[in-house]
Amino acid sequence: MFDPVIAPSGTLLGLLQRGRGDGTLHALAAPRAEALAALNHCVLNDPRQDWQVENRSLYYARLYLDLHGGLDAVEAHLFSPEDHLDTDESRTGLALAVLGHLASYGREDALALLRGYAATGANWTWALDELALRDDDSALRALAEPVLARFPATPEGDAELASAVRDAFEPRPWRLWAEDRRDAVGARVRAAQERGCFDRWQRQMRPTGPRPGWSVQAVFDWAQEGLERGSVLHVPAARCLTAVAGPEDRALILEAARSGLDGARCAALHYLAEARDPAVLDLIEAAAGDGSRTVAEAAVAAFERMCGEAAVDRARGWAQRPDALGSSAAGVLASRGGAQDAALVLGALREAVRTHGPDTPALYPLVDGAGRLGIACAAPVLRHIYRETAASQLRGRTARALAATDPSFATGFAVECLWDCEETTREIAALHAETGDVRVAERLRHLAADPAEEDEVQLAVRSRIGPDAPTG
Numbered sequence: 226m227f228d229p230v231i232a233p234s235g236t237l238l239g240l241l242q243r244g245r246g247d248g249t250l251h252a253l254a255a256p257r258a259e260a261l262a263a264l265n266h267c268v269l270n271d272p273r274q275d276w277q278v279e280n281r282s283l284y285y286a287r288l289y290l291d292l293h294g295g296l297d298a299v300e301a302h303l304f305s306p307e308d309h310l311d312t313d314e315s316r317t318g319l320a321l322a323v324l325g326h327l328a329s330y331g332r333e334d335a336l337a338l339l340r341g342y343a344a345t346g347a348n349w350t351w352a353l354d355e356l357a358l359r360d361d362d363s364a365l366r367a368l369a370e371p372v373l374a375r376f377p378a379t380p381e382g383d384a385e386l387a388s389a390v391r392d393a394f395e396p397r398p399w400r401l402w403a404e405d406r407r408d409a410v411g412a413r414v415r416a417a418q419e420r421g422c423f424d425r426w427q428r429q430m431r432p433t434g435p436r437p438g439w440s441v442q443a444v445f446d447w448a449q450e451g452l453e454r455g456s457v458l459h460v461p462a463a464r465c466l467t468a469v470a471g472p473e474d475r476a477l478i479l480e481a482a483r484s485g486l487d488g489a490r491c492a493a494l495h496y497l498a499e500a501r502d503p504a505v506l507d508l509i510e511a512a513a514g515d516g517s518r519t520v521a522e523a524a525v526a527a528f529e530r531m532c533g534e535a536a537v538d539r540a541r542g543w544a545q546r547p548d549a550l551g552s553s554a555a556g557v558l559a560s561r562g563g564a565q566d567a568a569l570v571l572g573a574l575r576e577a578v579r580t581h582g583p584d585t586p587a588l589y590p591l592v593d594g595a596g597r598l599g600i601a602c603a604a605p606v607l608r609h610i611y612r613e614t615a616a617s618q619l620r621g622r623t624a625r626a627l628a629a630t631d632p633s634f635a636t637g638f639a640v641e642c643l644w645d646c647e648e649t650t651r652e653i654a655a656l657h658a659e660t661g662d663v664r665v666a667e668r669l670r671h672l673a674a675d676p677a678e679e680d681e682v683q684l685a686v687r688s689r690i691g692p693d694a695p696t697g
Contacts, residue, residue: 229272231615238263242272244284244617244646246654252288264288265298271319274584274616281617282319283677284646286326296334299324303342312347321348325355329677340364344371350389357395369402369410378413386413387420441466441474445481449488452519458488459523463495470496482508491523498527505531506539513550525553537561544569552577552587559594570594571603578606583613589622596626604631611638621650628657635659643668648679655685666690 232239237255240248241263252260264285273279288294299320308317321342327335336359343352349372356365376386390399403418405411439447444465451458470478482493482505494512497505505527512524528536528550536557543554544566555573558566574591581587588610595603604627611623624642627634635657642654643665655672658665672678673686 229270229274229615231272234612238266241267241285241288243615243620244279244281245620246641246644249284249288249291249644250641253291257292260288260292261294264292264294268299268320268323269302271315272615273319275618276315276318279617280646280648282322283326284644285319286323286330289323289327290330290332296324296327296332296338300338303338303346308347314348314351317342317346317348318351321351321355324352325359326677328355328359336360340368343368349375350393353398354393354395357397362401365398365401366405368398369405369414372398373402373410373413383413383417383420387417390414390417439465439469441470441477444469445485445489445492448492449486452488452491459491459495459526462488462492463499466492466496467499475502479504479508483511487517487519490520494520494524494527495530498531501531501533501535506535510543510550513548521549525549529553529557541566541569544573556587556590556594559590559597562594562598564598567598567600570598571600574603575606578610583610584616584619588614588619592619592622592626596622596629599629601630607631608638617645617647617650621645621647621653624650624653628653636662640665643672648682651682652679652685655682655689660689 229242231242234240234243234245237248237251237260240251242248252264267281268285271281273281289296302320303317321339324335324339328339336356339352339356340360343349343356346352353368353372356368373386376382376389393399399414399418402410403414405414444462447465448458448462451462466478478493478496479502481489482497484490485493490512494505494508497508509524509528513521540554540557540562543551544558545551546554552573555570559570559573562570570591574588574595577585577587577591592607592610594600595607607623607627607630611620611627614620614623624634624638624645627638631637636659639654639658640662642650643658645651645654651672655669658669660666660669669686669690673683673690
């Protein structure tokens with residue numbers, strides 16, 4: 226999947242792509258055709274930085290309902306010839322998830338599209354999962370034949386069917402089909418279920434990797450072989466070292482961490498960090514400066530896993546380094562430092578935005594740290610991140626930090642956060658938004674009555690509008 230092109234934050238499209246609450250509010254105030262065009266663009270061209278963790282589907286589904294939007298554009302996208310040329314699930318996943326939410330709200334046209342796509346579309350498994358949660362038994366049983374027709378009655382086809390049954394996220398359709406009395410349906414699905422269970426048992430009986438009795442050197446060799454195959458085994462190799470290494474092996478492990486092959490060096494650094502060996506911080510500093518990129522990244526990752534005051538003390542000396550170790554050290558201070566580290570965290574926050582922009586992953590711990598440490602003078606840069614970032618997860622964490630640092634949050638960003646795409650952000654807003662605003666009171670009542678809303682959000686809402694809620 227290509228990186229999405231995100232429109233400026235001041236435009237309707239840019240707001241909707243980011244999943245901001247203001248996107249919904251602006252769309253409802255805009256000409257309906259313009260709003261629907263922007264909405265369709267987002268649904269058909271997934272704007273998320275990480276589609277596996279960021280939420281947009283419920284946000285877009287609610288906007289389709291508010292705009293009384295049709296689904297012709299979604300239908301054309303799903304059933305276009307490109308569907309069988311570009312079969313990556315990220316091309317259609319967002320649209321299918323939106324249809325799933327619309328079906329939950331009673332949109333029969335969305336349900337019909339999901340049924341048709343499950344029968345003929347390339348990303349049929351996603352559509353089937355959406356239907357498994359929402360459709361009735363008779364409609365699901367009617368899909369048995371078109372779905373099973375995807376798997377020819379050959380050894381290869383049966384093996385693919387067994388894999389599909391075994392890996393299904395929602396097992397309900399397969400269980401219904403296994404009850405079918407027709408041999409071509411029920412008997413075939415039951416055989417696939419049995420084969421899937423057998424395949425899983427076989428994998429468990431043929432484990433790969435370390436065996437009891439391995440030596441420290443054998444673990445290093447395994448880590449290096451894995452790296453050469455493209456498998457990163459630093460952390461599991463470190464756990465193996467914990468099981469096999471004794472005090473007499475410390476010299477060998479230190480030498481590997483200092484000058485071993487990359488796989489062994491990475492494993493040794495992780496092991497020494499977990500063991501809080503007194504030499505590990507110097508070794509991490511050396512690896513970050515003179516090792517390969519693989520070793521440098523492993524050194525930083527090992528440092529981030531360390532606990533204890535020694536790691537925090539060293540982070541204070543590293544926080545202003547202009548490299549990955551410096552960024553990591555600032556993150557350690559943000560998450561584990563004290564009030565005396567506020568200036569370093571604030572400096573790192575400003576530098577990260579200035580150097581890498583509002584979407585860099587380095588901002589996540591720094592934003593959290595600004596809120597944890599209550600750095601009031603961080604509010605201006607936090608507001609900038611909130612407005613500009615395309616990552617809705619980061620925006621939600623920024624909203625939490627603003628709630629702790631910005632006195633204007635309750636009457637400002639907290640209000641629009643009630644319409645945000647992330648449930649955690651809506652939860653923050655429900656706890657902080659000023660209820661004197663008529664929009665807030667109305668939105669809280671709407672969220673409390675919406676069956677699709679998350680339990681945590683509704684619990685926060687009830688704490689504000691329930692019989693025991695504080696007034697004002």
